[in-house]
Amino acid sequence: MIDGEQALRTITYREAVREALREALQKDERVFLMGEDVGRYGGCFAVSKGLLEAFGPERIRDTPLSESGFVGAGIGAALGGMRPIVEVMTVNFSLLCADQIINNAAVYLYMSGGQFNVPLVIRLATGGGRQLAAQHSRSLEGWYAHIPGIKILSPATVEDARGMLWTALQDPDPVLIFENSGLYNMEATLGADAGPVDIHQARVRRAGRDISIITYSASLYKALEAAETLAKEGIEAEVIDLRTLRPLDERTFLESVARTHRALIVDEGWRSGGISAEIASRIMEGAFYELDAPVARLCSQEAPMPYAKHMEDAVLPQAAGIVDLVRHMVNAHG
Amino acid sequence: MAEFRMPSLGSDMEAGTLLEWRVKPGDRVRRRDVIAVVETEKAAIEIEVYADGIVERLLVQPGEKVPVGTVMAIIRTEAEPDTPRPTASEPVSPPAPAKAATPEPMEIQFPAADRRIKASPYARRLAAHRGIDLGAVQGTGPGGAISAADIQRAVPSAPAEEKSRPVPAGDKPAEGPHSAMRRAIAAAMARSKREIPHAYFQTRIDMQRTLDWLAAENLKRPIQNRILPVVPLIRAVSLALEEVPELNGFWVEGRHRIAEAIHIGFVINLRQGGLIAPALLNTAQKGVDELMAGLRDLITRARSGGLRSSEMTEATITITNLGERGVETVFGIIYPPQVALVGFGKITDQPWCENGMLGIRPILTATLSADHRAVDGHRCALFLDALNRRLQEPSTL
Numbered sequence: 043m044i045d046g047e048q049a050l051r052t053i054t055y056r057e058a059v060r061e062a063l064r065e066a067l068q069k070d071e072r073v074f075l076m077g078e079d080v081g082r083y084g085g086c087f088a089v090s091k092g093l094l095e096a097f098g099p100e101r102i103r104d105t106p107l108s109e110s111g112f113v114g115a116g117i118g119a120a121l122g123g124m125r126p127i128v129e130v131m132t133v134n135f136s137l138l139c140a141d142q143i144i145n146n147a148a149v150y151l152y153m154s155g156g157q158f159n160v161p162l163v164i165r166l167a168t169g170g171g172r173q174l175a176a177q178h179s180r181s182l183e184g185w186y187a188h189i190p191g192i193k194i195l196s197p198a199t200v201e202d203a204r205g206m207l208w209t210a211l212q213d214p215d216p217v218l219i220f221e222n223s224g225l226y227n228m229e230a231t232l233g234a235d236a237g238p239v240d241i242h243q244a245r246v247r248r249a250g251r252d253i254s255i256i257t258y259s260a261s262l263y264k265a266l267e268a269a270e271t272l273a274k275e276g277i278e279a280e281v282i283d284l285r286t287l288r289p290l291d292e293r294t295f296l297e298s299v300a301r302t303h304r305a306l307i308v309d310e311g312w313r314s315g316g317i318s319a320e321i322a323s324r325i326m327e328g329a330f331y332e333l334d335a336p337v338a339r340l341c342s343q344e345a346p347m348p349y350a351k352h353m354e355d356a357v358l359p360q361a362a363g364i365v366d367l368v369r370h371m372v373n374a375h376g
Numbered sequence: 377m378a379e380f381r382m383p384s385l386g387s388d389m390e391a392g393t394l395l396e397w398r399v400k401p402g403d404r405v406r407r408r409d410v411i412a413v414v415e416t417e418k419a420a421i422e423i424e425v426y427a428d429g430i431v432e433r434l435l436v437q438p439g440e441k442v443p444v445g446t447v448m449a450i451i452r453t454e455a456e457p458d459t460p461r462p463t464a465s466e467p468v469s470p471p472a473p474a475k476a477a478t479p480e481p482m483e484i485q486f487p488a489a490d491r492r493i494k495a496s497p498y499a500r501r502l503a504a505h506r507g508i509d510l511g512a513v514q515g516t517g518p519g520g521a522i523s524a525a526d527i528q529r530a531v532p533s534a535p536a537e538e539k540s541r542p543v544p545a546g547d548k549p550a551e552g553p554h555s556a557m558r559r560a561i562a563a564a565m566a567r568s569k570r571e572i573p574h575a576y577f578q579t580r581i582d583m584q585r586t587l588d589w590l591a592a593e594n595l596k597r598p599i600q601n602r603i604l605p606v607v608p609l610i611r612a613v614s615l616a617l618e619e620v621p622e623l624n625g626f627w628v629e630g631r632h633r634i635a636e637a638i639h640i641g642f643v644i645n646l647r648q649g650g651l652i653a654p655a656l657l658n659t660a661q662k663g664v665d666e667l668m669a670g671l672r673d674l675i676t677r678a679r680s681g682g683l684r685s686s687e688m689t690e691a692t693i694t695i696t697n698l699g700e701r702g703v704e705t706v707f708g709i710i711y712p713p714q715v716a717l718v719g720f721g722k723i724t725d726q727p728w729c730e731n732g733m734l735g736i737r738p739i740l741t742a743t744l745s746a747d748h749r750a751v752d753g754h755r756c757a758l759f760l761d762a763l764n765r766r767l768q769e770p771s772t773l
Contacts, residue, residue, distance in 0.1 A: 303498045303524060334498040334524045335517060371518070 184317030641691030
């Protein structure tokens with residue numbers, strides 16, 4: 043028999059998503075994948091490579107460059123009893139189908155008086171940091187988290203990339219999964235039996251007593267790197283991966299703040315009106331009397347994403363910036 | 377317009393609960409009128425107003441607890457015209473918007489920062505739990521704010537605040553309505569010992585002449601007007617302070633301020649536990665009969681409620697008298713920001729040498745605790761000497 047050690051294998055985030063897609067297609071014949079270049083090209087980020095050959099053009103469907111059209115088709119298929127997975131190549135292009143997502147998918151259950159659920163899953167690549175400039179580097183997941191009627195998932199780990207899709211497909215309502223394109227090449231070790239995970243709880247990725255760093259997606263790794271640096275100075279940061287931006291699991295971060303009495307939110311999105319503002323407000327509402335310092339935020343600079351590497355680095359939150367901010371919050375003297 | 381604010385009735389007070397208004401909108405008030413009753417951690421206090429005028433609006437409802445400095449009422453002072461204004465009973469309607477008003481840029485104006493102590497919510501909670509006066513804590517947090525670490529440094533030996541801390545069997549936590557007073561006393565006394573370099577002085581006083589004089593005086597009075605032995609002591613302290621005025625005053629913001637009037641705070645222990653030290657106002661202008669009446673009134677009101685705000689805030693020195701409790705000597709802790717405290721013990725018959733002769737005399741041990749930042753030993757010695765001299769010449773009291 044296979045023992046535990048042999049069962050472990052190292053795979054990339056990309057392969058984990060592909061495995062999840064393959065599993066879903068195998069387990070449920072109502073599931074199909076649809077999007078630009080997902081078939082013959084194997085996906086813009088090579089996530090769906092090989093699936094067309096395995097499952098055929100009925101279930102791995104290339105679409106025209108018309109986000110509004112094919113997301114609308116996905117909504118229709120979901121209403122018709124299918125379990126569509128629609129890939130919108132990146133969140134930047136989702137603006138073309140924002141009407142379908144926000145004005146249709148998110149509200150049909152309500153508009154139909156509870157008659158029609160829309161069991162649609164939309165996968166989107168998101169995030170900056172890859173020198174793709176202003177129009178291709180947005181992080182709009184926090185912005186979508188404003189909308190009631192949809193769920194917003196943000197898998198940061200290979201395990202979540204592997205496990206969130208199936209759970210999302212079981213949800214009767216629309217779920218958007220934001221995959222940070224900078225994470226596709228990241229490797230991690232998973233068990234052979236890795237499978238579905240919950241999508242309603244944040245996770246403490248590193249325990250600490252001095253400050254709670256609340257983050258999600260690719261920023262998780264910057265927070266963890268900062269926490270290691272800080273630990274050498276005797277500052278123990280707790281790092282929380284939100285995993286799901288809507289609905290927010292506030293219990294996990296409020297309990298953490300009650301232990302550490304300080305909170306820093308790291309968000310690749312912009313600061314004004316962003317998900318970081320929402321989290322800060324929840325902390326104020328739920329843990330005000332636990333706070334020993336004002337809640338702090340480290341977000342992207344409020345500017346279009348620059349193309350030049352050094353400027354892009356300057357705009358995005360970085361580990362060094364987290365370290366500086368935490369040092370100031372924990373060791374402030376006057 | 378004058379604003380009537382929640383007064384600070386002691387250095388340890390952060391908030392008070394309005395129990396009742398003694399006035400209503402439209403009433404005319406004069407300086408020193410009692411217009412409200414406020415519950416502090418120590419007692420129900422009658423609050424005086426310091427402006428002449430007409431009550432325009434009452435902004436706080438009975439039962440509300442508000443921080444020190446909160447505007448509780450608006451008093452229209454005499455010079456101002458009688459403008460129609462909404463009263464407290466009517467909802468305040470917003471002014472009609474000006475036609476096509478362009479939105480003004482928002483100007484953020486924080487209230488004057490010097491009054492408010494910057495402390496994190498968690499630090500405030502810890503401080504309240506441990507009875508620590510935030511005013512005495514040096515903040516090292518962001519922008520000089522007081523953080524939890526500063527509170528923990530302020531009392532390194534304080535018990536952990538976690539509720540889960542096991543209470544040893546047999547120990548009952550002191551709960552109940554008076555634990556708030558206990559915390560207030562703890563805060564004031566801890567602050568005093570932390571901040572004030574106390575110097576202590578002691579002298580033994582032959583009370584024979586004063587007691588003889590008192591016995592003769594009391595024979596002239598009906599029983600209900602008889603004077604207690606503590607009254608000539610208060611009178612003697614007041615007269616001695618006129619000779620050594622440095623002991624009568626405050627240490628505030630790093631400076632010694634000598635008070636003009638003498639308001640002697642008198643420590644009154646309360647039957648339900650705890651103590652309070654309201655002032656006998658203008659002690660210097662009062663003879664022994666007035667002092668006796670004043671003291672009786674003060675003790676009655678301290679125990680039944682009804683002390684006035686000026687009595688709670690204006691004491692310039694404190695006397696503690698533990699003679700009736702049978703103790704011989706008490707070295708008291710100064711009540712900040714005052715700079716001195718006089719302690720009296722029990723008068724006991726002692727062998728006493730005078731002019732080479734041994735006799736038995738009623739002896740009182742008087743002590744002085746003084747803030748050495750404000751006064752030096754020489755002046756303290758002069759004070760005790762003056763006190764002794766006055767008690768040897770009781771006819772001058």
